[in-house]
Amino acid sequence: MSHALIWFRRDLRLDDNPALEAALRAGHAPIPVYIHAPDEEAPWAPGAATNAWLHRSLQALDADLRARGSRLIVRRGDSLSELEKLIAETRAEALHWNRLYEPASIARDTRIKQGLKSRGLTVESHNAALLVEPWTVQTGSGDPYRVFTPFWKNARTRLVAAAPPTAPARLPEPPVLLAGLGIEDLKLEPAPPEPRWDAGFWQHWQPGEAGAREMLDAFLDGAAHGYKEQRNYPDRIATSKLSPHLHFGEISPRQVVARVLGQVWPAAVQGDIDHFLSELGWREFSHHLLFHLPHTAQENLNPKFSEFRWAKPDPAHLAAWQRGRTGVPIVDAGMRELWHTGWMHNRVRMVVASFLTKNLRYHWKHGADWFWDTLVDADLANNTQGWQWTAGTGADAAPYFRIFSPIAQAQKFDPAGKYIRRWLPELATLPESALAAPWEQPDLVRRLAPGYPSRPIVDLKASREAALAAYSGPKSKPPPER
Numbered sequence: 001m002s003h004a005l006i007w008f009r010r011d012l013r014l015d016d017n018p019a020l021e022a023a024l025r026a027g028h029a030p031i032p033v034y035i036h037a038p039d040e041e042a043p044w045a046p047g048a049a050t051n052a053w054l055h056r057s058l059q060a061l062d063a064d065l066r067a068r069g070s071r072l073i074v075r076r077g078d079s080l081s082e083l084e085k086l087i088a089e090t091r092a093e094a095l096h097w098n099r100l101y102e103p104a105s106i107a108r109d110t111r112i113k114q115g116l117k118s119r120g121l122t123v124e125s126h127n128a129a130l131l132v133e134p135w136t137v138q139t140g141s142g143d144p145y146r147v148f149t150p151f152w153k154n155a156r157t158r159l160v161a162a163a164p165p166t167a168p169a170r171l172p173e174p175p176v177l178l179a180g181l182g183i184e185d186l187k188l189e190p191a192p193p194e195p196r197w198d199a200g201f202w203q204h205w206q207p208g209e210a211g212a213r214e215m216l217d218a219f220l221d222g223a224a225h226g227y228k229e230q231r232n233y234p235d236r237i238a239t240s241k242l243s244p245h246l247h248f249g250e251i252s253p254r255q256v257v258a259r260v261l262g263q264v265w266p267a268a269v270q271g272d273i274d275h276f277l278s279e280l281g282w283r284e285f286s287h288h289l290l291f292h293l294p295h296t297a298q299e300n301l302n303p304k305f306s307e308f309r310w311a312k313p314d315p316a317h318l319a320a321w322q323r324g325r326t327g328v329p330i331v332d333a334g335m336r337e338l339w340h341t342g343w344m345h346n347r348v349r350m351v352v353a354s355f356l357t358k359n360l361r362y363h364w365k366h367g368a369d370w371f372w373d374t375l376v377d378a379d380l381a382n383n384t385q386g387w388q389w390t391a392g393t394g395a396d397a398a399p400y401f402r403i404f405s406p407i408a409q410a411q412k413f414d415p416a417g418k419y420i421r422r423w424l425p426e427l428a429t430l431p432e433s434a435l436a437a438p439w440e441q442p443d444l445v446r447r448l449a450p451g452y453p454s455r456p457i458v459d460l461k462a463s464r465e466a467a468l469a470a471y472s473g474p475k476s477k478p479p480p481e482r
């Protein structure tokens with residue numbers, strides 16, 4: 001039987017895997033391969049938290065393959081050279097992979113496809129990650145979309161309820177002598193002398209296809225009912241928490257949509273379901289933007305901001321933001337949730353991002369970089385879009401002058417202070433009335449929370465006014481150097 005290589009990247013699943021399906025359909029014995037080449041994604045080589053996730057996700061994929069009689073061949077090095085070696089070793093006639101949409105991956109994959117095709121190999125790429133690929137939807141005038149609502153109105157019509165194919169129960173065994181590294185050889189997890197900063201992650205997450213499926217089942221049975229309203233409250237289990245699973249392709253958006261549309265929902269839940277689908281739509285929109293405007297991972301999408309006067313970061317203030325020591329409880333709770341679990345609730349992501357880009361007036365890249373390293377769902381398209389949206393520099397973004405008040409956000413979305421108390425145990429004994437803005441009751445803080453900063457690192461009102469002034473000032477050339 002002839003062989004085909006299946007080059008796994010961020011499609012770490014067997015069900016609804018078009019690359020695997022195509023190889024089997026063509027009558028090839030698939031050889032599952034993972035090549036570790038983080039430098040090829042520079043300047044966006046995966047961060048530490050996603051690497052820790054990847055370690056477990058690869059283990060789960062290998063276990064799933066072994067349960068079917070196959071295994072994952074792991075290599076490290078230049079992708080093209082490793083693929084060439086594998087082709088020579090296995091005499092593979094075909095190579096299949098599922099597409100990625102980040103600029104560096106597109107450039108590499110295009111080069112590899114051209115190189116190997118010109119030598120007579122069948123090389124095919126497939127869509128496993130998106131509901132609508134970026135070149136398949138456009139505005140009436142033929143341009144990419146820059147506004148979410150019309151984008152989603154168009155894309156939404158293409159959703160299908162049909163369940164995507166599942167993987168066969170048995171897969172052929174790769175050649176016995178075909179060598180590979182152990183997953184642990186990739187050193188993706190924190191290793192001594194580094195502390196196990198990921199220790200808390202794994203009580204919240206189960207990387208891999210089975211974990212993704214369980215998360216979706218739990219969501220559809222539970223939090224989907226009431227999602228539209230409840231999704232804004234960070235102390236509740238009210239969202240799907242599918243983001244890292246979707247990022248690593250442990251579940252596909254097609255599978256999620258098929259499950260959602262394949263179910264009969266009570267009329268009262270229909271609004272929740274539509275809202276959930278539209279959040280998947282934001283993921284699609286982010287990929288659409290990054291594909292068509294690849295420079296936006298580094299630069300403001302809105303050129304009006306190219307001369308905006310961002311402040312020069314004070315390292316102590318940046319560190320206080322990163323570690324959850326700003327003195328603003330809802331911001332600090334979010335940053336600690338991120339540190340302890342590798343994830344942060346969407347509303348709190350917006351609050352901490354607004355605080356960084358507006359109250360501190362730091363360029364959104366400083367925040368995007370920290371998220372990149374600490375989120376288990378760090379995703380170039382979604383992270384870029386999320387930061388640019390909040391900073392006001394992106395497509396269809398919140399205007400710069402709309403500045404989240406962390407006090408009002410805490411009062412509205414964490415009214416009983418459960419989220420703040422959970423992540424800031426040093427504030428646990430403060431009364432509810434003091435939790436959103438403890439600095440307003442200094443005696444109480446001194447007595448009940450002596451370890452917590454007594455004042456925010458910036459005055460919220462003054463910094464808000466300074467941000468508005470910088471925004472509306474004479475289109476913001478930096479002051480002359482002296």
Ligand SMILES: Cc1cc2nc3c(=O)[nH]c(=O)nc-3n(C[C@H](O)[C@H](O)[C@H](O)COP(=O)(O)OP(=O)(O)OC[C@H]3O[C@@H](n4cnc5c(N)ncnc54)[C@H](O)[C@@H]3O)c2cc1C
Nearest residue numbers: 239240241242243279280282283346349378379382383386
């Ligand atoms: C500053 C900032 C940075 C962000 N960085 C990332 C990131 O690196 N990776 C990431 O996946 N999401 C990012 N988001 C979007 C969003 O916060 C997360 O996708 C969401 O919190 C994940 O939780 P969930 O899976 O429970 O979402 P649910 O509410 O259950 O939504 C379902 C899915 O829809 C997608 N989705 C939801 N909201 C958004 C959104 N606003 N933009 C794009 N896709 C969305 C996600 O894939 C999510 O898993 C960011 C948002 C902000 C404001």
